[in-house]
Amino acid sequence: MRLELRHITPLVTILFGLTAACQAPKSPNELAWAIRYDPKTFDPAKVDEQASEEVRFLTGGVLIRLNRKTQQPEPELAASWSVSPDGRMISFHLRSGLRFSDGSPLTSKDVVWSLRRVLDPATAAPVADEFLAPQEVKVEAPDALTVKVHLPKRVIGVENVFDEIAIEPADRPSEGKVTSGPFIVADYKRGQYVQLGRNANYWRRDAVGAQLPYLTGIRLDVLNNREREISSFQRGEYDLIDGLPPDYFGLLQKKNPSAVLDLGASLNTEEMWFNQAPNAPLPDYERAWFQNRAFRVAVSQAIHRADLARIAYDGHATPAYGFVSPANRAWHNDGLRFPHEDVGASSQLLAGAGFHKNESSLIDAGGHAVKFSILTNAGNAARMKIATLIQQDLAALGMQVTVVALDFPALIERLMHKQDYEACLLGLSNVEPDPNTQMNVWLSSSPNHQWNPSEKTPATPWEAQIDKLMQEQGSTLLQKNRKLAFDQVQQIVADQQPFIYLVYPNTLYALSPNLVGVQPSIFQPGLIWNIANVRRQGTK
Amino acid sequence: MKRRVSVVVLALMVAAACVIVRLPGASYSAQDREVISSGATAHYWAGTDDVGRDRGVRVAVAVLLGLGGAAAAAAVTTAIAAGVGALAAFSAPAIASVLMLASDLFLSLPWLFLLMMVRSFLPLTTSPMHSAVVTFTILAALGWPACARAVYRGTLNLRSSEWMIQGRASGLRPAQLLRRHVLPHLLPLLVPQFLICVPAFIVAEANLGTLGLGIAQPLPSWGAMLQELDNSASLATSHWVYLPVIVLVMVLLLLESLTAEV
Numbered sequence: 001m002r003l004e005l006r007h008i009t010p011l012v013t014i015l016f017g018l019t020a021a022c023q024a025p026k027s028p029n030e031l032a033w034a035i036r037y038d039p040k041t042f043d044p045a046k047v048d049e050q051a052s053e054e055v056r057f058l059t060g061g062v063l064i065r066l067n068r069k070t071q072q073p074e075p076e077l078a079a080s081w082s083v084s085p086d087g088r089m090i091s092f093h094l095r096s097g098l099r100f101s102d103g104s105p106l107t108s109k110d111v112v113w114s115l116r117r118v119l120d121p122a123t124a125a126p127v128a129d130e131f132l133a134p135q136e137v138k139v140e141a142p143d144a145l146t147v148k149v150h151l152p153k154r155v156i157g158v159e160n161v162f163d164e165i166a167i168e169p170a171d172r173p174s175e176g177k178v179t180s181g182p183f184i185v186a187d188y189k190r191g192q193y194v195q196l197g198r199n200a201n202y203w204r205r206d207a208v209g210a211q212l213p214y215l216t217g218i219r220l221d222v223l224n225n226r227e228r229e230i231s232s233f234q235r236g237e238y239d240l241i242d243g244l245p246p247d248y249f250g251l252l253q254k255k256n257p258s259a260v261l262d263l264g265a266s267l268n269t270e271e272m273w274f275n276q277a278p279n280a281p282l283p284d285y286e287r288a289w290f291q292n293r294a295f296r297v298a299v300s301q302a303i304h305r306a307d308l309a310r311i312a313y314d315g316h317a318t319p320a321y322g323f324v325s326p327a328n329r330a331w332h333n334d335g336l337r338f339p340h341e342d343v344g345a346s347s348q349l350l351a352g353a354g355f356h357k358n359e360s361s362l363i364d365a366g367g368h369a370v371k372f373s374i375l376t377n378a379g380n381a382a383r384m385k386i387a388t389l390i391q392q393d394l395a396a397l398g399m400q401v402t403v404v405a406l407d408f409p410a411l412i413e414r415l416m417h418k419q420d421y422e423a424c425l426l427g428l429s430n431v432e433p434d435p436n437t438q439m440n441v442w443l444s445s446s447p448n449h450q451w452n453p454s455e456k457t458p459a460t461p462w463e464a465q466i467d468k469l470m471q472e473q474g475s476t477l478l479q480k481n482r483k484l485a486f487d488q489v490q491q492i493v494a495d496q497q498p499f500i501y502l503v504y505p506n507t508l509y510a511l512s513p514n515l516v517g518v519q520p521s522i523f524q525p526g527l528i529w530n531i532a533n534v535r536r537q538g539t540k
Numbered sequence: 541m542k543r544r545v546s547v548v549v550l551a552l553m554v555a556a557a558c559v560i561v562r563l564p565g566a567s568y569s570a571q572d573r574e575v576i577s578s579g580a581t582a583h584y585w586a587g588t589d590d591v592g593r594d595r596g597v598r599v600a601v602a603v604l605l606g607l608g609g610a611a612a613a614a615a616v617t618t619a620i621a622a623g624v625g626a627l628a629a630f631s632a633p634a635i636a637s638v639l640m641l642a643s644d645l646f647l648s649l650p651w652l653f654l655l656m657m658v659r660s661f662l663p664l665t666t667s668p669m670h671s672a673v674v675t676f677t678i679l680a681a682l683g684w685p686a687c688a689r690a691v692y693r694g695t696l697n698l699r700s701s702e703w704m705i706q707g708r709a710s711g712l713r714p715a716q717l718l719r720r721h722v723l724p725h726l727l728p729l730l731v732p733q734f735l736i737c738v739p740a741f742i743v744a745e746a747n748l749g750t751l752g753l754g755i756a757q758p759l760p761s762w763g764a765m766l767q768e769l770d771n772s773a774s775l776a777t778s779h780w781v782y783l784p785v786i787v788l789v790m791v792l793l794l795l796e797s798l799t800a801e802v
Contacts (some may be wrong), residue, residue, distance in 0.1 A: 169677050178616075227772060247773040248779050307573050311591055373664035378751065385596065388591050388757050404664050407656065421664060 009104070029216045029539045031239045031515075034232070039194065042175035042185055043123040044166035044458045045118050049067055051220075051306040055211045057525055058196055058218060061180025061203075063092050063111065063147075063416045064159050068521035068529040070328070071433070074161040075178060077167055077203070078147075087154035087477070100169050102178045113170035115139045115149065130161045134355060158167055174314035182532040194220040195402050201433025206530050214517075214535030214538040225491040233259075233510055241510035242519075243514055246382060248314040249508055258513040263522050265318040265327045265504035267430040270386065272327045274299075276452045278459070280419040284367050289420070294353040296497040301346040303393050309503050312385035316508055320501040322490050325506070327522050333487040337495040350397065355412040362398030369399040372422040373415065378405035386502060387425050416447070423450070424450070427505070431524050435473055442470050442489065451498045462492050514538075546797045553603060553791065560600035567759035568601045569593065579778035587780040590676035590768060598760035599784050603791065605755070606742050609672060613680035614737035618730050620684040625691025626722060629699055630714070642693060643685035651682050656753055662779050675754045679741045687733045694729045698722055732799055738775055739795040746788065 008211045019485040039052040040076065044060045047053050063078040072225055073492035075081070078092040100104035117135045118125040128134040136152035155161065167180050176185035179199055196218040204212040221238075223229055227363065232238045244252070244260065274290035275282065282290075289295045305319035321338040324331050329409035329430045339345075347357075355363030356454065376383050387403040394401050406414070438449045444455040444463045466489050473485035493499065504520070507522040514537040519530055559568060572584075572592040579587045586596035624643065628636040658678055666674065698704060698721070707717055742762065748754035749763010750770070757764065765784035768774055775781060 054550075165594075236681070245771075245773075247771055251773040251776055304573075311573060311576055371665055375664060378753070379768075384757075385591055389571065391758065392569070400667075401663055402667060405753075410656075 006027055019149075029536055030219065031213065031215055031217075031534070032219040033240045033242070034229045034239045034308075035194070036221045036222075036224045038190055042174065042188070042351055044168065044171075044176065045114075045123050045127075047164075054525060054528075055176060055185065055194060055196075055220070056164075056166055058528065058531055059176045059179045059181045059182045059185060059199075060164055062166060063094075064162045065529075066160055066163045066523075066524040068526060069519050071523070073161050073163070077111075081159070083158065087158070088151045089320055090149045090151075090158060091232040092149075093259060094147070095143045095203055096145060098180065098203050099201040100178050100180050101184045101201050102169075103201060104178075106167065106169075107144045108147045108182050109144070109165050110170045112139050112141045114167045115147070115165065117173070119166075119167050123189050127161065127164045130160075130164075131155060136339060138490065147307040148185055156436060156474070156477075156482075159209055160432070160434075173403055183218060186217070186386055191222055193222060196220070197391045199331060202532065203516060206341045206533070213532040215531070215538070218531075219443040230510075233512075236512070237384070239512040239515060242525065243306060244508040244510045246313040246505070246508060247335075250314055252510055256513065259510055261507075261509040261511060261520055262316055263507040263509070263520060263526075265325045266522050267325050267328055268505055269323055269325065269430075270317075270383070270425070270427045270505060271323075271499040272390070272425040272452045272502065274372075274423050275419060275421055276459070277419045278452070280421075283368075283424065284371065285364060285366050286422065289364065289370065289372075293353075294349045296344075296500065297396065298346040299341050299394065299399075300497045301342050301349070301498045302397050303390055303500070303502065305502055307393075308386050308389055311380045312388060313503065314503060317503040318504040318506065320504045322494050323428075323438075324486075324490055324498065325504045326432075328430075331435060331483065331486055333527075336398045336489070336490055336494055339497070342463075346397060357398045360398055361400060370398065371402075373402040374403050374423045374425050375403050375406060375421045376425040377411050378407050382505075383425060383427070390425075415450070416453070419453070419460055427487060431521075435470070435482070435489075437469060439474065462496050466492055543798060546794045550791070550794045551786075551793075552800075557600035558572060559668050560597060561604065563597075563742065566575065566597045567594065567761050568598045575776065577777040577781075586783050588779055589765075590774060593758070593798060594612050595783060598678045598765065600786050602760045602765060602784065604785060605672060605759070606745060607738075607787075607791065610679075610741035611677040613741050614681070614695040614734050616677075616680040617683040617737055618687060618734045620680070620728055621687035621691050622726065622735065623689040624684065626718070626726070628688075628697050629695035630641065630693045636692070639688065643688045646685040649682070652747075654682070656751070657718060664758070671756040672759060672761070673752070675745060677750065681743065683737055687737070690733065691726065691729060695722065698725050716786050728736040735795070735799040739792045739799075742792065742795070744789075767781040796802065 004258055035054060036170065038056050038527070039050050039314045040049055041047060042055060044056045047056050062076050062256050063064065064073045064081065065076040067074050074354060077094060077098060079095045081090060081092045092111070094108060094111065100106055102516055104260065116139055117123050119128055119131065119137050119139070131137050133149065133152045134157055138150040140148050149157070150178050168174065169178055177508055178184065182202050183196040184201055185194065186201050187195035198213060198216050200211070202212055206212055209537060229254070230240060233241055249262065274296060276287070276290050278287070280287065309315065309317040309319055318326070321337050322333065324333065350362065355362055355370070357363070363368060372389050376387050383538060384405060391401045415424060425455055428441070440446045443449060444452070444458040445469050447453050449455065452459055455463070456465055469485040469489045473482040476482055476485070507526060509520055509527055511518060511520070516537050517530070517533040517536050518527055519531060572588060575581065575584065575588050576592045577588065578584065581587065584596065588597050588598065589598065614638050625640055628639040636751065655678055662674060704717065706722055707721055712720070727734070734791050744761035745754055746766055747762045747782050754763050755761035762784065768781060769785060
């Protein structure tokens with residue numbers, strides 16, 4: 001018996017009907033995209049990971065919003081603000097007639113309550129630390145539209161902190177159900193989706209006076225599967241992808257060149273480093289290689305970074321020689337001098353440091369063959385390719401490199417607790433351009449000072465110098481002096497190569513071409529920071 | 541008949557792989573960075589992988605390494621199983637039940653988790669060749685219990701057979717009994733066990749490799765090559781990316797057809 005096509009068709013229809021039913025229906029003026037995991041909290045004060053932060057960004061009304069395009073703070077719920085000359089008092093003047101999504105008025109009382117809640121140690125709000133001494137911050141409201149914040153000491157870039165504090169109705173925290181931002185949390189199914197609804201009382205209007213946001217809602221699907229995310233995007237079910245993997249860029253571009261965006265170098269870096277910790281369980285001669293500047297510089301000079309960018313990232317990365325990406329225009333050291341790629345110079349440098357080549361292997365002064373492993377995390381295709389390419393680049397010097405991919409918990413165990421590794425290849429993401437956010441990497445006392453964590457006193461004079469300069473840029477008031485100090489830190493790192501920087505991965509987005517008003521930026525959240533002004537083509 | 545065809549085809553594949561690996565200029569690790577993810581070219585008959593390595597040579601090495609490693613591991617595992625099974629059958633019931641309990645315990649271990657743990661405890665500088673040896677050794681060490689139980693059952697039957705009783709009665713020592721009567725009769729049980737283990741170990745290595753554990757780069761293994769297939773972008777580059785999986789399926793089919801007819 002043959003199964004005829006007409007028998008199959010109803011079955012196919014039913015199947016399609018079923019798959020369509022699984023997706024929550026999407027109205028024409030609603031957007032959808034994927035978040036990788038469930039938000040840990042909807043309480044805007046307790047946000048400490050990306051999914052929650054994204055929800056807070058879409059729902060929370062803030063006093064000041066940082067324009068991701070210009071990097072300048074702009075008035076939001078506050079019509080204006082001023083900072084006292086000593087930097088220790090900020091006063092906000094609120095817009096009049098503000099209302100929450102439930103229609104209740106928003107006054108200085110709500111602002112004071114929200115700020116105090118964030119500052120209260122009982123709330124344990126991660127953002128509170130940015131005030132340096134949160135318990136000593138005083139907040140007061142002289143009248144219904146004015147709020148004054150007194151700081152115990154000056155905080156550099158204090159306006160940016162208010163970009164992360166959502167104003168909620170006083171005494172009625174609602175976990176995003178009553179907000180002063182463009183959207184509210186309308187529905188949430190764990191493991192499935194977060195549905196955001198439009199806040200009809202949002203204060204902002206467009207140039208012709210129409211109420212914003214344009215969109216009627218947003219659906220955030222919880223989905224940790226790139227393949228499915230990308231095929232949903234291709235079918236038009238998703239409107240954007242933040243952080244498109246480079247290998248998929250070409251694939252999407254081929255189908256629709258206007259659906260993908262490469263904004264050039266991001267703030268993030270990929271780097272490798274050698275373990276220099278004195279208590280690491282390594283043979284003394286190995287530690288001596290890793291602590292030898294000539295050895296590190298020679299390795300750096302032998303790596304073909306252009307190949308890494310071209311092959312591992314399909315061309316969607318920028319070779320890196322320092323830790324501040326050129327995309328960070330305010331802080332990048334344009335005059336940075338760094339060791340250029342030169343395998344010949346690299347061999348000479350090693351010869352000068354007592355290494356010699358025996359047939360094809362490199363031997364140190366004590367007769368030990370130079371062999372080491374590079375550790376990286378399993379499951380990152382680009383990083384694995386980088387490691388394989390470096391393996392061949394260093395083989396040209398006679399170094400025998402093995403590449404080991406471990407799952408993340410095992411990697412962290414070796415890296416942070418046992419310090420049982422030789423070299424490591426990982427990436428660092430920088431959300432903010434300001435050097436203060438990198439303190440934890442550069443201060444020698446920090447546990448995240450990877451090549452030699454938690455030093456009691458700086459192990460080398462140059463690490464002491466970095467400590468001093470980082471403290472200096474964090475305490476000086478003049479922008480010019482901060483930049484000068486931070487430029488020197490960049491120069492010392494380029495000279496000493498404790499981290500060997502490889503590439504800045506580019507910022508890659510996929511964006512439905514029928515969206516109007518998106519202003520893509522390399523700063524997070526790069527596609528949705530002005531969500532109130534985004535709409536679908538042909539809708540009002 | 542079918543079995544003979546399978547053996548011939550398998551032998552031809554191995555011979556072809558040996559020839560490819562020995563061709564002048566053949567290298568499984570050299571990266572030609574100007575020719576990335578290509579299809580067949582004049583120089584690379586099966587194209588190159590995502591870092592510009594010769595795909596044909598890599599598949600050939602994977603065939604040899606996979607078959608060789610799995611066969612060695614299967615031999616070891618069958619030998620352990622024969623030893624444990626026979627020992628249990630010929631010793632006191634108490635010892636037998638301890639041995640069988642041990643094999644049950646082995647069977648109930650979460651072996652994937654164990655393999656991952658062992659891999660992360662290995663010295664990091666383990667060379668790629670050593671990592672291959674370790675991977676197959678672990679597979680051999682974990683593969684024996686199911687087989688040992690079959691051997692135990694088989695040997696128990698043998699033990700109470702009439703010709704064994706007659707052998708014992710005519711004064712044969714245990715070693716002689718084992719050589720003359722037990723082993724020849726166990727062979728029909730051990731050969732299929734061995735043949736079942738070979739494809740099973742090849743698949744196990746491939747699974748480990750796709751998790752990024754198992755055999756280290758740049759040594760080619762099925763697992764590492766299958767990893768390339770888990771992303772739709774690389775599938776679009778050239779049809780030759782399917783070569784490793786096609787060859788793997790062929791090898792497994794041939795091996796399975798050997799077991800089917802024993």
